Amino acid sequence: MKKGILLVNLGSPESPEPKDVKKYLGEFLMDERVIDIPYIARAALVKGIILKTRPKASAAAYKKIWWEEGSPLIVLSERLQNKIQKQVEYPVALAMRYGSMTIKKGLQELVDKGVEEVLLFPLYPQFAMATTETITVLAEELRQEFFPSLKIESVPAFYNKADYIEVLSNSIKRHLEGKKYDHVLFSYHGVPERHIRKSDVTQSHCKIDKSCCVTPSKAHEYCYKHQCLEVTRLVGERLQFKKGAFSTSFQSRLGFDPWLQPYTDRTIERLGKNGVENMAIITPAFVSDCLETLEEIAMEGQEIFHEMGGKDFTTVPCLNDDDEFVALLSKWINTWAESKITA
Incomplete structure (x- = not known):
């Protein structure tokens, strides 16, 4: 065929x-x-x-x-x-x-x-x-x-495939080389919390709390939050980011229903207020740069960071081509x- x-x-x-x-x-x-x-x-x-x-x-x-x-x-x-x-x-x-x-x-x-x-x-x-x-x-x-x-x-x-994590990590390393950063933020596209529960094949595992995403389960095959957190963990380990110097957030919420947290804009604001002067931000939910990465993160995110007293704001491009x-x-x-x- x-x-x-x-x-x-x-x-x-x-x-x-x-x-x-x-x-x-x-x-x-x-x-x-x-x-x-x-x-x-x-x-x-x-x-x-x-x-x-x-x-x-x-x-x-x-x-x-x-x-x-x-x-x-x-x-x-x-x-x-x-x-x-x-x-x-x-x-x-x-x-x-x-x-x-x-x-x-x-x-x-x-x-x-x-x-x-x-x-x-x-x-x-x-x-x-x-x-x-x-x-x-x-x-x-x-x-x-x-x-x-x-x-x-x-x-x-393919979020946890070793060769994908290697390629993603290599790209991040190249783009951060020579850059100043006190904190690395992994920002993923947000989804409503109910999407996580709807995708739970066990119908019981996903609690949207601090434990379910790190507790082994069949639900993880279709759990967006777990898969995002896992990318952050695997890349952080491979690039040897220091504990506490990198974190995960979610962007682009819509409406009033609860979405995955912490929210990216509020996280950038908090980091700036807490004295982080140089930060880098990565968007691994996207393989191609788009409105959410080029405008919402690279422009709006940078503006928020500078308003909060931050200095250098580095955006790492998506893998693109x-x-x-x-x-x-x-x-x-x-x-x-x-x-x-x-x-």
Whole structure:
């Protein structure tokens, strides 16, 4: 069977103009795995409130980080795709969960090239309902409706794979070399606490407290918080960060329900108030720099830190199209394809 790969990232508006941002936010926020409340309530919240106020502010944020080539996330994802394609002999397509670069188009592109078996590759190191799960569920729905003869296999979360931790750590080390930092903050995209409980396959383990994430359990396979904390721990150990000189936080909360804590903006504020003069911040929930890393962290985060008296604020780029990262993903893809051939 001819094999192909579909890389999938989050997505982006077509432009940083309010009308395009509104269209994108509407699709994103109406996803039942992003805002997981009943449809009528979700529609009332998104269409009745959020889309009447947020697009203008979000558009202004996008304009701050938009590149001449387009959306940074799209451009960086395309660079990653092109580099991987040079290292594997199988067709590599790129899709986005939201926006015009749809998963359906990506699958169709592969099918048009004769592909019969697809490796679906969500570009997220950690599992979450609002990232990995929404991609795999939609891909299966599309397969059943439009590509019934196509076989799809998904790449599971790779947050704790030794070779991934090595590549991530090497990238962080390179970017921090020669920099001053008293504290290293690992900032991950936030999710509502209820998402953690919903993803608990044991239906009893996840308490969102200080113990459940470090107590072995089957729940960890789908526990976003555990997987984030584990990345912080593994990288901290590999780079020999001093205890107390690095920590984890969560960004980008929405609404009034409890989200994973501590919050990134408040953590940056606290560190500045407590006398940390030089800090570095890493965003390992993303493999490609985007609005959340380039504007929310690198701009807003830095502003908060300086207001609190901090001096040097270093942001470590995502892996993007880092050559080591490209080589790692290509190795995983080739290993998958070869195992299928020899099976």
